[in-house]
Amino acid sequence: MTRVHDMGGRFGDGPVAPEAEDAPVFAEDWHARALAVTLACGALGQWNIDTSRHAREKLSPKDYARFSYYEKWIAALADLLVEKGVLTRADLEGKGAAGLHKLAERALKAENVAGVLAKGGPADREGGPLPRFSPGQAVRARIPADNALVDGGHTRLPAYAAGAQGYILRLHGTHVFPDSSAHGLGEAPEPLYAVRFHASALWAHPEHPEDEVVLDLWQSYLEPL
Amino acid sequence: MPGSSCDVQSEAAAPMFCGWTQALGAGQSFFMPHDHHDDHPHALLPPDPALRVKALETILTEKGLIDPAALEEIIDTYQNRIGPQNGARVVARAWSDPDFKAALLADADPVLAELGLYGRQGEHMVVVENTAQQHNMVVCTLCSCYPWPLLGIPPGWYKSDAYRARAVREPRKVLAEFGVTLPESCAVRVWDSTAEVRYLVLPARPEGSESLGEEELAALVTRDSMIGTGLAKVPGEALA
Incomplete structure (x- = not known):
C-alpha cells in the first residue's frame, strides 16, 4: 500500500487555482521562515533529502491531508529532529536543557548560505550496476509500488504507474537509490531512466490517444518485456 | 499545570532552557497540543502554523543550531534573487542562438553551469x-520537485493536491484551467519529476517576436510557460 502523498491520478480534488505570475513568493511570512529553518537544519548534516521527503510522507494521513504545504514541512522537520536525536520531546515542549547544542558548530552561517545553495547536492554517482535497458526498449514498472527493502518505506515509484508498460526514453546516469538512502541503508546507486508511458497504459479514459506521461524510474523498479 | 516547570526552573541556579514558551509569551493555548493523542513529536509544538514555526525556530536558535542571519539570507535569496527571471534568460537566449539551444537540449547541465545557474534542486537539468x-x-505527483535555480520556489498551485493529482491523468483539462487549449494535432507529454532530475520547458517562440532582442524576448517568457501550464506571451500582450 502506498501513502497519502502518492496522489497522481486521484479523483475528486477539484480545479487547480492558478496564481498571478507576480504573486508573492511566500504568501505568509511564516512560509518563508519554515523554508529557511528547514534548509538550515538540513545543513546540520543529520539526514539526506530522501530522509526528509520520507519524514513528510509518514505524517499521519489525516495530518498530511489537513496540513498546508509548509505545515507539512515544519511538522516533518520537528519529527525528524527528534527521530535523529538532535532535539528531545522535552525540547519541543520548552522544557529541554539550556545551552549550546553539540552540533552548534555545524550551524549554517549567513556567509556560507550562497555557497551551500550553489553547491547543491548532486545525486549521480560512479559505479553501481551496469544499465540493463536501452532507449526504445519496452519495460514494465514493478507492481506493487512498494519499497522492496523496508515495509512501508519510502519509494519514488508512484502507484499509478505500477504494473504499466512503458518505453525507455533516456538513461540519466547512475543515481542514489531513494528506497535505500531514505532509511540509512546506503546510497545503493542504480541506473536511472526516463520512461515514457502512453496515457492509455495508465488510465482507463485517457484524454487523447497520443498523450504520454514520462517518469524517472530506477532500474530495480523495472523489468524487461 | 502548563508552564509551571518553566517558571520554577527559571528561578534555579542553573536555569533550564525555557524555549518557545517564553519567547511566545507563554499563552495558555500554546500548551494544549491540538492532537495530543498523536505520538508524532510535532504535536508537542503549538498548533497554529505561524506559532509552530516560531517555536521551533526559537528552540533551534537558542541551541545554536540555526543562525537567524542565515535564515534571512536564505529568504532573501529565494524572495528576491533566484526566480523565473533566470529561466526566462535561458529561454530567450535559446530562441536567439541556435547553437546555444542545441547544446541546451542535448546536455543542459554544463550550459547552465556556465551561466551560473547550477545549484540546489537544479543539479540534473533536462530542457524539453x-x-x-x-x-x-x-509536475511532481509525489511532492513538489521543481528547478529552483531557474524558476525559484514553486507557486502554490504547483504544490497543490489538485495539480499533483490531475496533471498526469487529465493534463488538457488542467491546461484549460490555465486558459490554454491545444489543437488535437498536438500531443501532451507530462513529465512527473520522480527523481533528482529537474525539467524546464522551452516554450515555443511567439509569433511577432522575430525582431526582438534577448532582453525583450525574456519579458515574453512567463514562469507558467516554463512549467508548461502556459504559453509565452505574444509581444503586444507583454506591453499591455
Whole structure:
C-alpha cells in the first residue's frame, strides 16, 4: 500500500487555482521562515533529502491531508529532529536543557548560505550496476509500488504507474537509490531512466490517444518485456 | 499545570532552557497540543502554523543550531534573487542562438553551469522543447520537485493536491484551467519529476517576436510557460 502523498491520478480534488505570475513568493511570512529553518537544519548534516521527503510522507494521513504545504514541512522537520536525536520531546515542549547544542558548530552561517545553495547536492554517482535497458526498449514498472527493502518505506515509484508498460526514453546516469538512502541503508546507486508511458497504459479514459506521461524510474523498479 | 516547570526552573541556579514558551509569551493555548493523542513529536509544538514555526525556530536558535542571519539570507535569496527571471534568460537566449539551444537540449547541465545557474534542486537539468506536435508539462505527483535555480520556489498551485493529482491523468483539462487549449494535432507529454532530475520547458517562440532582442524576448517568457501550464506571451500582450 502506498501513502497519502502518492496522489497522481486521484479523483475528486477539484480545479487547480492558478496564481498571478507576480504573486508573492511566500504568501505568509511564516512560509518563508519554515523554508529557511528547514534548509538550515538540513545543513546540520543529520539526514539526506530522501530522509526528509520520507519524514513528510509518514505524517499521519489525516495530518498530511489537513496540513498546508509548509505545515507539512515544519511538522516533518520537528519529527525528524527528534527521530535523529538532535532535539528531545522535552525540547519541543520548552522544557529541554539550556545551552549550546553539540552540533552548534555545524550551524549554517549567513556567509556560507550562497555557497551551500550553489553547491547543491548532486545525486549521480560512479559505479553501481551496469544499465540493463536501452532507449526504445519496452519495460514494465514493478507492481506493487512498494519499497522492496523496508515495509512501508519510502519509494519514488508512484502507484499509478505500477504494473504499466512503458518505453525507455533516456538513461540519466547512475543515481542514489531513494528506497535505500531514505532509511540509512546506503546510497545503493542504480541506473536511472526516463520512461515514457502512453496515457492509455495508465488510465482507463485517457484524454487523447497520443498523450504520454514520462517518469524517472530506477532500474530495480523495472523489468524487461 | 502548563508552564509551571518553566517558571520554577527559571528561578534555579542553573536555569533550564525555557524555549518557545517564553519567547511566545507563554499563552495558555500554546500548551494544549491540538492532537495530543498523536505520538508524532510535532504535536508537542503549538498548533497554529505561524506559532509552530516560531517555536521551533526559537528552540533551534537558542541551541545554536540555526543562525537567524542565515535564515534571512536564505529568504532573501529565494524572495528576491533566484526566480523565473533566470529561466526566462535561458529561454530567450535559446530562441536567439541556435547553437546555444542545441547544446541546451542535448546536455543542459554544463550550459547552465556556465551561466551560473547550477545549484540546489537544479543539479540534473533536462530542457524539453515545445513544438507544434508536442507540448510538455511538468509536475511532481509525489511532492513538489521543481528547478529552483531557474524558476525559484514553486507557486502554490504547483504544490497543490489538485495539480499533483490531475496533471498526469487529465493534463488538457488542467491546461484549460490555465486558459490554454491545444489543437488535437498536438500531443501532451507530462513529465512527473520522480527523481533528482529537474525539467524546464522551452516554450515555443511567439509569433511577432522575430525582431526582438534577448532582453525583450525574456519579458515574453512567463514562469507558467516554463512549467508548461502556459504559453509565452505574444509581444503586444507583454506591453499591455
